[in-house]
Amino acid sequence: MNxxxxxxxxxxLSGAGLVLGGRCIVSPLDLDLRSNRIYGLIGPNGSxxxxxxxxxxxxxxxxxxxIRYRGEVLQGWTSRAFAREVAYLPQQLPAGQQLTxxxxxxxxxxxxxxxxxxxxxxxxxxxxxxxSITGLGELExxxxxxxxxxxxxxxxxxMMVAQAGRFLILDEPTSALDIGHxxxxxxxLHEVTAARGLGIVxxxxxxxxxxxxxxxVLAMRDGVLVAMGAPAEIVTDDVLSAxxxxxxxxxPHPETQxxxxxxx
Amino acid sequence: xQRNILRxxxxxxxILVTIALVAFNIDRxxxxxxxxxxxxxxxxxxxDLLLHYAFLPRLAVSLLAGASLGLAGVLFQQVLxxxxxxxxxxxxxxxxxxxxxxxxxMTPVFKAEHPVFLAMAGAFVAWGLIALLGTxxxxxxxxxxxxxxIASFALGAVASLxxxxxxxxMTSLLIWGAGSLVQTDWEGVWTLGICLLPAIAxxxxxxxxxxxxGLGDQAAxxxxxxxxxxxxxxxxxxxxxxxxxxxxxGVIGFVGLAAPHLARVLGANAFKSRLxxxxxxxxxxxxxxxxxxxxxxxxxxxxxxxxxxxxxIGAPVLILLLxxxxxxxxxxxxxxxxxxxxxxxRLGSVFAVLAALLFATxxxxxxxxxxxxxxxxxxxxxxxxxxxxxxxxVGSAAAGLALGVAGCLVQRLFANPMASPEILGIGxxxxxxxxxxxxxxxxxxxxxxxGGALAGAAVVTALVVILGGHRGFSPERLLLIxxxxxxxxxxxxxxxxxxxxxxxxxxxxxxxxxxxRVTPGLAFSVLGVALAxxxxxxxxxxxxxxxxxxxxxxxxxxxxxxxxxxVVVALTAMxxxxxxxxxxxxxxxxxxxxxxxxxxxxxRAWAQLCGAAxxxxxxxxxxxxxxxxxxxxxxxxxxxxxxxxxxxxxALASLPTPLRSRME
Numbered sequence: 001m002n003x004x005x006x007x008x009x010x011x012x013l014s015g016a017g018l019v020l021g022g023r024c025i026v027s028p029l030d031l032d033l034r035s036n037r038i039y040g041l042i043g044p045n046g047s048x049x050x051x052x053x054x055x056x057x058x059x060x061x062x063x064x065x066x067i068r069y070r071g072e073v074l075q076g077w078t079s080r081a082f083a084r085e086v087a088y089l090p091q092q093l094p095a096g097q098q099l100t101x102x103x104x105x106x107x108x109x110x111x112x113x114x115x116x117x118x119x120x121x122x123x124x125x126x127x128x129x130x131x132s133i134t135g136l137g138e139l140e141x142x143x144x145x146x147x148x149x150x151x152x153x154x155x156x157x158x159m160m161v162a163q164a165g166r167f168l169i170l171d172e173p174t175s176a177l178d179i180g181h182x183x184x185x186x187x188x189l190h191e192v193t194a195a196r197g198l199g200i201v202x203x204x205x206x207x208x209x210x211x212x213x214x215x216x217v218l219a220m221r222d223g224v225l226v227a228m229g230a231p232a233e234i235v236t237d238d239v240l241s242a243x244x245x246x247x248x249x250x251x252p253h254p255e256t257q258x259x260x261x262x263x264x
Numbered sequence: 265x266q267r268n269i270l271r272x273x274x275x276x277x278x279i280l281v282t283i284a285l286v287a288f289n290i291d292r293x294x295x296x297x298x299x300x301x302x303x304x305x306x307x308x309x310x311x312d313l314l315l316h317y318a319f320l321p322r323l324a325v326s327l328l329a330g331a332s333l334g335l336a337g338v339l340f341q342q343v344l345x346x347x348x349x350x351x352x353x354x355x356x357x358x359x360x361x362x363x364x365x366x367x368x369x370m371t372p373v374f375k376a377e378h379p380v381f382l383a384m385a386g387a388f389v390a391w392g393l394i395a396l397l398g399t400x401x402x403x404x405x406x407x408x409x410x411x412x413x414i415a416s417f418a419l420g421a422v423a424s425l426x427x428x429x430x431x432x433x434m435t436s437l438l439i440w441g442a443g444s445l446v447q448t449d450w451e452g453v454w455t456l457g458i459c460l461l462p463a464i465a466x467x468x469x470x471x472x473x474x475x476x477x478g479l480g481d482q483a484a485x486x487x488x489x490x491x492x493x494x495x496x497x498x499x500x501x502x503x504x505x506x507x508x509x510x511x512x513x514g515v516i517g518f519v520g521l522a523a524p525h526l527a528r529v530l531g532a533n534a535f536k537s538r539l540x541x542x543x544x545x546x547x548x549x550x551x552x553x554x555x556x557x558x559x560x561x562x563x564x565x566x567x568x569x570x571x572x573x574x575x576x577i578g579a580p581v582l583i584l585l586l587x588x589x590x591x592x593x594x595x596x597x598x599x600x601x602x603x604x605x606x607x608x609x610r611l612g613s614v615f616a617v618l619a620a621l622l623f624a625t626x627x628x629x630x631x632x633x634x635x636x637x638x639x640x641x642x643x644x645x646x647x648x649x650x651x652x653x654x655x656x657x658v659g660s661a662a663a664g665l666a667l668g669v670a671g672c673l674v675q676r677l678f679a680n681p682m683a684s685p686e687i688l689g690i691g692x693x694x695x696x697x698x699x700x701x702x703x704x705x706x707x708x709x710x711x712x713x714x715g716g717a718l719a720g721a722a723v724v725t726a727l728v729v730i731l732g733g734h735r736g737f738s739p740e741r742l743l744l745i746x747x748x749x750x751x752x753x754x755x756x757x758x759x760x761x762x763x764x765x766x767x768x769x770x771x772x773x774x775x776x777x778x779x780x781r782v783t784p785g786l787a788f789s790v791l792g793v794a795l796a797x798x799x800x801x802x803x804x805x806x807x808x809x810x811x812x813x814x815x816x817x818x819x820x821x822x823x824x825x826x827x828x829x830x831v832v833v834a835l836t837a838m839x840x841x842x843x844x845x846x847x848x849x850x851x852x853x854x855x856x857x858x859x860x861x862x863x864x865x866x867x868r869a870w871a872q873l874c875g876a877a878x879x880x881x882x883x884x885x886x887x888x889x890x891x892x893x894x895x896x897x898x899x900x901x902x903x904x905x906x907x908x909x910x911x912x913x914x915a916l917a918s919l920p921t922p923l924r925s926r927m928e
Contacts, residue, residue: 057820083822094813095679098867107809111822115806163821 010034010167010199011056015065018051018223025051026223028065035166035199038189040214042204042234044244048223049203050091053171056201057088083111087164089156091171091203095145101155102140105130108162130162133195134188150181154188161192168192170202174209186213207261211235212253219243235259271531278548285555286323292559293319321447326554326570327547328456329445329513332505334523334546335463338539339502341524342478343495348409350521351506353747355416359390360510362423369430380455380511387507390419391499409743410682417686417850418911427772443514443571445554452512459508463501467539470494475535517575517751519546550574572758579752611871614864618878622661625882625889629657634893656779659787660888660902661881663843664853666794668861668880669801670839671854672808672873677832678743679812681862684855685840687746688833691849692753693724694841695775699760702771714786714845721841724749729833742833777848777903779888786845793842797835798877804831805869847888848903853880856910883909 010033017028026048033039041049054060056067058074067074069085077085087108099107108130109123131140134154139147144155153173160168168189174182186209192198204210210217211231219227219234227239234240240248240261250259297311298304333351340349351357363386364379394412447453467474473494509516523546524538532541554570630653632641670685677683685691697720701713727749732742760771773780801808807828810818815825840854847853861875887909888902 054816059816059819079819079824080822083820086820088816088820090814090816094817098862099809103868107806108821110806110810116803 009036009070012068012071013056013065014068016055016062016067017064018048018055018060019063020051024223026055026062027225029225031218031225031228033199033201036193036197037216038193038200038202038214040202040204040210040217040231041220042207042210042217042243043220047220049220050171051223052220053088053169053201053203057086057169058082059088080111080114083163085165086167086169087160088169089160089171089173091173091175093152093156099144100141101136101144101147101158102127102131104144104155105136105158105162108159111163126162130158133161133192134158148181150177150184153177153181153185157185157188157192161196161198164198165196167199167201170200172203172205175205182209189213207235207240211261212256212258232259235261271529275530275545275548278552282548282552282555285552285559289555289558290315290319317449318447321450321453322445322554322558323551324450324453325447325456325512326445326551328453328460329509329516330519330523330547330550331543332456332460332463332509332546333516333520333550334527334543335460335467336502336505336509337520337522337546338524338527338542339467339474339498339505340520342474342535342539343498343502344408345478346408347525348521348744348747349412350518351502351509352416352515352517352751353409353521354394354412355390355419356387356394356503356506357510357515358416358419358423359393360384360387360507361515362386362419362426363389364511365423365426369426378455380459380508383511384504384507387503387510388500390415391503407680407682409747410678410680410684410687413687413747414682414684414852414855414911417852418907420850422908443516443574444569445513445571455512456508459504463505464543466497466501470498471536471539474498474539478535514569514571516550516571517755518578519550519574521747522578522581523549549578553577568759572755575751575755576759579748579755611866614866615874615878618861618864618875618882622878622882622885625885626657626661629653629660629885629889632889632893639893655782655784655787656888656892657885658784658791659779659782659846660884662787662791662794663846663851664857664880664882664884665877666790666797666839666843666880667851667854667884668857668876668878669794669798669873670836670843671856671880672858672861672869672876673801673832673836673839674854675858676808676812676869677829677836679814681859682855684852685836686850686852686854687743687750688724688728688836688840689746689749689753690721690724690728690837690840691844692750693720693722694718694844695771695849696720696753696756697723698774699756699771703760717845718841721837721844724753725834725837725841728837729830732833773901775848775850776901777846777851777906778891778899778901779846780899782846790842790846794839794877797839797842798873801835801873802870804828805873808832808869808873847884847906848901851884851903851906852910853883853906856880856913857883860913 011031012033013029013031015028015030016026017024018026041052043049051060055062056074058077058079061075069077069082074082106119106123106127109119109126112126113119113123131137134157136151136154136158139151139155144152147155157168157170157173160170174185177185189200189202190213193200202210202214211234214231216229217227217231217234218225219239221243226243227234235250236259237249240250247264248261249264250261252258253260293314294307294311297307297314301307301310337350340351340354341347360383363382366386367379367382393415394408477495477498506520524542526549527538527541527545530541530545532538550570553574557565557568557570557573560566630650632639633653634640667685671683674685674688675681675683694717697716697718698713700720701716705712728742728745731745807823810821810823811825811828811832813821818825818828843851843853857876857880858872860879861872864875866872866875884902884906887905890909891900891902891905894900
């Protein structure tokens with residue numbers, strides 16, 4: 001029953017791999033990801049994190065195996081139906097094109113109303129909810145391009161929340177932010193999962209931030225999923241050293257006792 | 265493996281063919297001399313004369329000009345890190361050309377001893393213009409090319425306006441402008457050589473800096489290469505080389521852009537080998553084309569300007585090579601300029617002002633004329649003036665509307681406020697359609713011309729759609745195709761013009777966007793097309809807002825990206841073609857109108873569409889009216905004036921901004 005339910009609520013990758021130009025970017029891997037959980041994807045540069053996320057969001061088709069979402073292969077979903085379930089934000093934020101925060105978040109409702117239909121009451125409610133969860137109420141009528149980096153990230157997250165019912169997939173959303181804004185963004189994402197039961201799959205640059213934030217950490221190296229488990233299982237001397245190829249050690253956080261990795 | 269042998273082999277064969285052609289042409293000179301002069305000694309003297317004062321200088325000029333363009337191209341591409349940079353795409357050539365045209369026209373008053381200095385001044389001014397536009401928007405690679413495209417057509421427009429106003433010089437200016445290589449002495453060779461040889465020496469000295477520049481500013485700074493010195497010097501060299509070529513043989517499209525890519529395709533992958541191979545490739549292509557033209561048995565072919573023919577051959581080659589070229593990645597997404605005004609401006613009042621502006625312009629255009637006694641006001645129903653004015657005014661308004669909408673569409677497609685519908689090359693297609701109809705039938709009526717123009721537009725649109733679809737209509741690809749098609753079409757038109765056909769005036773007048781011959785039927789059908797395109801575009805405004813987010817985000821938001829791009833391209837093509845029928849292929853109203861609309865605070869796609877439509881109409885109607893009255897009874901074409909008005913607005917708007925952004 002547990003397995004069947006997993007299939008119904010999230011992603012199931014079976015033998016999904018990606019080969020581009022004769023080079024193996026992601027080795028075939030099997031993976032189940034459920035909603036209502038936060039997954040952190042870590043690994044060195046070029047380890048295939050972004051490519052995995054791009055496969056899961058239908059940006060590229062896997063060259064082997066297949067990916068199912070809620071029991072249906074990704075190709076079987078229509079683009080708008082899939083967009084109502086899963087939202088994706090690339091590493092590089094698009095320019096805001098002179099939209100206000102409110103207008104940007106409202107565009108997130110596109111998969112629900114399509115190109116022609118007018119905004120319904122439902123749409124308006126979701127937009128208002130997304131804005132309030134992300135704490136953007138005061139910025140609603142500001143132009144996105146005039147916001148600070150952290151606020152811009154939050155505006156895009158709000159757009160994703162308004163768009164997708166089940167999964168948010170983000171590619172290193174914190175890499176351009178200072179530590180305060182990182183913490184703020186992660187806080188917002190935590191609230192989103194709590195309020196809406198969303199699943200989040202996120203690539204991280206910083207192993208310790210991933211460990212402190214995620215329910216489960218996936219470690220990739222050279223396109224291979226080398227380890228997966230709760231942060232305490234991944235943040236160990238052996239796994240980290242093997243992952244990054246430099247000797248690494250861990251120590252407990254003075255307050256939370258969570259393990260912290262560092263270079264020896 | 266096979267490819268590695270094949271590619272140098274291709275180059276070798278091309279060189280052998282060129283040498284064979286040179287030998288054949290030399291022999292032919294001797295034969296012809298004997299044919300003309302029965303006396304053997306006189307014939308030998310004549311053939312020596314031809315060889316030494318016509319053939320050899322021409323051969324040397326073709327080699328040197330090709331090499332100069334190849335070197336300039338590779339320098340531009342490396343220093344600017346932009347695979348599309350070249351003397352012609354950066355408007356440097358057209359700047360030099362305009363300066364020379366002005367020089368020729370001023371000759372009685374002020375005679376330039378050395379036109380090459382004039383060309384250099386023009387080239388540097390043009391380059392300054394581009395650099396200004398580029399720095400203003402922090403020089404994304406795509407923006408620089410778009411700015412160059414606009415500037416080269418604006419400068420070209422001024423040049424053709426001058427030519428039009430001075431018809432007595434027209435033919436010689438056109439033939440030279442199209443890149444004729446005919447020489448009568450060694451002066452051109454000296455000019456090119458004096459520029460090229462020191463340039464080669466400097467590049468040889470700075471070769472390593474040039475390599476490091478390719479790594480980006482930061483890395484170059486860390487390695488201790490002073491970019492402050494090296495970059496401007498190398499760019500100045502490239503500009504000088506381009507100007508020397510324009511001064512000696514005119515604007516040669518394509519060699520500068522294609523030579524470095526050709527070198528790469530033929531196997532010169534490392535930068536160093538490309539630096540050496542590009543000038544060689546440029547010299548080889550150019551000489552080969554020139555020798556083929558000279559070897560042709562028909563005299564008509566011998567007289568064709570080599571520059572235009574090279575572009576004619578080069579453009580399809582570039583299109584064919586598109587797949588082999590490394591994927592051109594242009595930093596495409598460009599933040600739109602922030603409107604100075606608060607976002608919650610009342611849309612109603614903005615629209616009211618714009619509508620009032622349009623009605624005022626329409627009223628002035630319909631009611632105010634200029635007669636022998638100065639300006640007069642009135643409908644002049646009794647003299648029938650309104651019957652003359654109405655089709656022009658309606659046609660101008662329709663063309664402006666279509667271009668405003670098309671501009672909005674294409675700027676959102678490219679996510680770049682410097683994009684303009686002209687870059688799809690559709691206007692050029694209309695031009696060639698018209699030219700072909702005129703070539704085929706001497707007495708082509710209006711409807712036949714109209715049909716030819718439409719067919720041209722349809723063919724180009726189909727080409728853009730077929731070739732662009734390969735990569736899901738990515739802006740980079742569309743831009744490349746547009747540049748290639750535009751070069752191809754320009755070359756065709758130039759060739760036709762250079763042949764000295766008596767219908768030159770008619771074609772030129774149309775190319776420069778004159779509305780004299782607009783019939784009520786044409787005006788109202790263009791208005792119909794323009795309104796239909798607008799009616800289709802308005803409901804798609806959500807697509808137009810999501811598309812600029814880039815394909816990844818747009819896909820994940822559920823947008824059918826390739827299909828949406830196709831629809832936008834098709835709508836743009838229709839609107840551009842319809843407008844070109846009235847005000848010619850190049851007006852850049854499509855660039856300006858959306859920009860001005862955004863400046864008034866119309867940010868949303870639907871609002872910007874409406875605003876751009878209104879502003880575009882007003883702009884073209886105004887340009888048409890100015891052209892009618894300013895030098896009355898002589899008329900200036902509306903399209904050219906729209907370019908000039910638009911270019912001056914853009915220039916004015918961009919001047920203070922670098923200062924402002926530096927202060928922030």
